[in-house]
Amino acid sequence: MSVIEIKNLTKNYGKARGIIDVSLTVEQGEIFGFIGPNGAGKSTTIRTLLGLIYPTSGSARIFGKCCTTNPEVREDVGYLPSEVFYYDGMRVIDLLRYSASFYKKDCTKRINELAEIMDLDLKKRIDDLSFGNKKKVGIVQGLIHEPRLIILDEPTAGLDPLMQQRFFELIASENKKGATVFLSSHILREVQKMCERVALIKDGRIIKLEKMSELQGNNFKRIKVEGQSDLDKTIFDMPGVSKLENGGKTASFLYRGDINNIIRKLAQTELSNLSIDEPDLEEIFMHYYSKDG
Amino acid sequence: MNMYLHELKSMRKSTIMWTCSMIAIALVYLSLYPAIFSDGAHFKDMLAGYPASIRAVLGVTLDSVTTLLGFYSMIIAFVVLCGGIQAMNLGMSMLSKETRERTADFLLVKPVSRAAVVTAKILAGLTVFLITDVVYYAGASVIASIVKQSSYSGGLFFMINLTLFFVQLIFFAIGAVVSVFFDRLRSVLPVSLGTVFGCYIIGALVAAGKDDWARFISPFRYFDYSYIIQNSRYETPYLATGAVIVIVSVVTCYFVYARKDIHAVS
Missing domain, CATH: 3.30.70 (Alpha-Beta Plaits)
Incomplete structure (x- = not known):
């Protein structure tokens, strides 16, 4: 069974183009890159996959199940949106505890570990954090329950180079532990470093789906x-x-x-x-x- | 349970404010009662000088206005207006705030169904105005027992206060169902204030004519206090209408919210 299975997925936003006939599968343990310029349909694909929006036609499944009909599959999914927003007036630790409360695991130890890796002050109020630091909260929040599938949408925007590197090390170590990673980005360097296979998306359509090695090596x-x-x-x-x-x-x-x-x-x-x-x-x-x- | 508690926590401050303001209204007006009672005849004469339609708008019944319950039924109208605004605000903001404050990407990717989110939020909203009403009722009871000039029926006093909860329930449900039809509701207050005040004014104008069918338009007119005082019960058709509004709104709310697209931050 594939971890992610997207079949002929189409989403129209009224007149505006969403995505058209997107199909792809991501296998267990893979790091999959999803590249395209801004507005190509990367976020639409991800949001449909997560059940935030409903497809016009086609299907998007995680671990063989659709998020909208089986919301419990999200138990095993960690998601980092491209921009993170959290509830006003909460401290970082309160938010992380609230986030952890949705999962059936005890995440306390993991919160501390991740906060240390990402150099995040747990006692600060989220409102007072800079963009980059909010992003770190997002990263920790997405990983506290040790998800089997990690979905990243433009993950490094706002992070300084040192943190970017730590972040990718973190993702690589999660991958080694068995997590499947779906990485959406318009920054090719990131994808090139990490991914085994990539899909290129343009104007809502997948224009290329290939192994990184083939894309890079055999052709040019x-x-x-x-x-x-x-x-x-x-x-x-x-x-x-x-x-x-x-x-x-x-x-x-x-x-x-x-x-x-x-x-x-x-x-x-x-x-x-x-x-x-x-x-x-x-x-x-x-x-x-x-x-x- | 975690979502419910989180919602309750986030509404803590506003609940305290609303409750205090409502008790303050009762305190200010009820403190006038002893003076009005001792000068009852003059007060009645003065009110009798008003046109009947104005008296109807204010909810004054000449015969009973100098009794505590009669006087209180005039005051409760303002408290109910206040409570209606609170409830509609709550109803409108509880679901829409996730998209407005852009936290939907956090909450709605958790392993919970949309229905569970709606349930937690509705229960939290209900709890909030139940707490408001209970505290208000306790406050009003204490004030009433201090200012009373003769004994009054505690049962009727309770029934009058219970209308606050009913009206809140209706506006809460209306607020909730209105909010799910907006993609992004930028600000809640203008819509809820407009709706609640609109209903109040329509209700006041309609009351002057006393058309029975017209009373269905405004939830504020579902409960006629002089009827309650005289008959010790509510008017069934209006109570039933209120219940239908609540049930239809809540069901629609679940239905629409479960199928709604949550769009990306833009």
Whole structure:
């Protein structure tokens, strides 16, 4: 059984576009990335999954059950929204205790552990906290009941780099303990570091669903060459080469296709230097997004 | 239970304020009673000088206005108005505040059903105005026993006070059902004040004509105090109407809230 199973999920907001025919599954123990620009439908997908909004058609299931008809499946779900808001006039510890009271476990020890990791002052009033600190409350709140599924929506917004790192370490350790992670973000670096598989969403539709390794490795190479003399432009005139930047002795481009072809071609030239890298996700991402308009 | 307690806690301060204000109304007016009693004839003459319609609007019955219960039934109208505002406010804010204060993303992803959330909130609201009413009743009883000039029926006094609870129940239910139809209710007070005052004024105007069917429009007119004092009971058709309003509102509230989309913060 898949941890998350979304089938042909569509949500219309009157005239405005929500999401269209989104399908994806996330397996036990996986860290799944969900990438797309703002307004692409990431939050809509997540909110439907959690039962906050109702689908127009299709289904979204967690552990085989739908959150709206079986709210008890949320017992095993930890959710961190992109922006966190809490009740006025409560101290951090009161809120966390209130949150813990919804679950059938004793979370006291866990609250203290997490607060220490995230460097959070439990005695402060939530109203007095900065945006970043409120976010930390959100993180702790989402993890106190040791959920088997962690759903993160733009989790690092507002956190400083040190806290971001601690946060990702925390998520990685939860994952090692067996938690499945669904990470939605528009920051590719985060997703690239963490995720095994990713789905790209654009204008409400999934445009790509692939293993990170395939997305990154098999398709594209970033190649830089340096010739002993000025490079002949015609050698790059072959299928699979894109984004060519040629400046005298040096050239840099993305290559997609059989690696032997390009190596043979390059071998005909006297080179002084050659580097072949994995392109970062950003480049691939831009490729997918610009291609379709 | 945790949600219920959380709700109660969050309404603590406002409950104390409302209760105190309602007792204050009773205290201010009832403290005038001994003077009015000793000068009863003049007071009656003065009121008799008012047009009958004005007397009806104020809820004055000339024959009984100098008795404690008669005088008190004039006062209770203001207390009920106050209580109506409190109840409608409560009803409107309890569910809508989760979206207004953007805490829905916290509460509604917990392993509880929407129905359980509604139940906890309704019970907490009920508790709040029950507490208000009980404390008010105790306060008013003490004040009445101090200012009384002759003995009065405790049973009737209780029945008059119980109307406060009935009217609150109706406005609470109306408030709750109105709130679930808004996507985001930015501010509760204008709507609840408008509705409750609107009903009160309509009720006052209608009362002048004494049309029986027109009394159904305003919950404030479901309980005629001179009728209660004379007959020691409530008028069944109005009581039943009130009950229907409450039941329909609450059922609708569950139904709509359970199927409502909770939109993202924007």
